[in-house]
Amino acid sequence: MKTRTLLFSGLMLFAPTFVYGACSVANLTRCLDSVCAINIGANPAARCQYCGSKSAGEPTKSTAMKSITAGASAKYTISDKELKKAPSDPGERYVWGTKLCLEKVSGCTADDVTDNYDSLIEQSCTAAGISAEMASLSKKVNTVKTQSACTTEISACVIEEKRCNADYKNCESDSDFDKYLSECGVMSNGCDEFLSNIRKTLTDTRKTMYATANQIVQKIIAAYQSARKQKLTNAQNACKNNKAKTDCINRVCQNNMSGKCATLKTVKDGEKVEWNAAEELCKFYDTACAKLK
Secondary structure, three states: HHHHHHHHHHHHOOOOOOOOOOOOOOHHHHHHHHHHHOOOOOOHHHHHHHHOOOOOOOOOOOOOOOOOOOOOHHOOOOOOOOOOOOOOHHHHHHHHHHHHHHHOOOOHHHHHHHHHHHHHHHHHHHHHHHHHHHHHHHHHHOOOOOOHHHHHHHHHOOOOOOOOOOOOOOHHHHHHHHHHHHHHHHHHOOOOHHHHHHHHHHOOOOOOOOHHHHHHHHHHHHHHHHHHHHHHHHHHHHHHHHHHHHHHHHHHHHHHHOOOOOOOOOOOOOHHHHHHHHHHHHHHHHHHHHHHH
């Protein structure tokens, strides 16, 4: 009914702020009923469906429907012709009907509508809730499904993201799992007799998921451990006989030194300077390899 309330609050800005006489609640109710209570004798939820909330469902349509205006004074009711212009949205229809009724029933204000008619709509919405519940129970009793269909339906419900999730990560605790399973069982019509077997099936699935997930985690851990050991072994081998440092010096000489760091046997000052510079650049291997010993 939130939409109706918001729309109605806007209407109150244009409602009369003074009155010429006492408001006749009876006439005001009669007028609003001509918009909101069509066929209410056969449908207690009419006020809620027409002028309350969309969640109450669509009003029953039939040739037997009678307007509340039948036998009433047209002075205080909305005619069938006018009703053809009424909005279908309950909130908008409520505001539309209120505007017309305040014009027809003198002395009344928007506050009178709120104070006297909102409670009738609330009562009707309560009736709509009861009717909806009875309809749901009736449907549940009369629905027949196979165990396979029920298992598929309830399983799909349980592994929804907002419940257990496909990997059951939200159902690590038994209480969470039981809660979601019960919730899905209630929503699945015609599956009551299979719930015990479905519970066992999903419980086994849940255990398998956790066991498989643990195995995967252990494999990942083992793979990282193996990779770390292999890297350590490779690093230690590279440090033997200063191989890593020597390889580094040779790369620097070949890629960065114009004289290519000629060997010290053919001593030339410039070439010796290049070798010394390359050796200095690769000196970090001394520190690294010392830590690996």
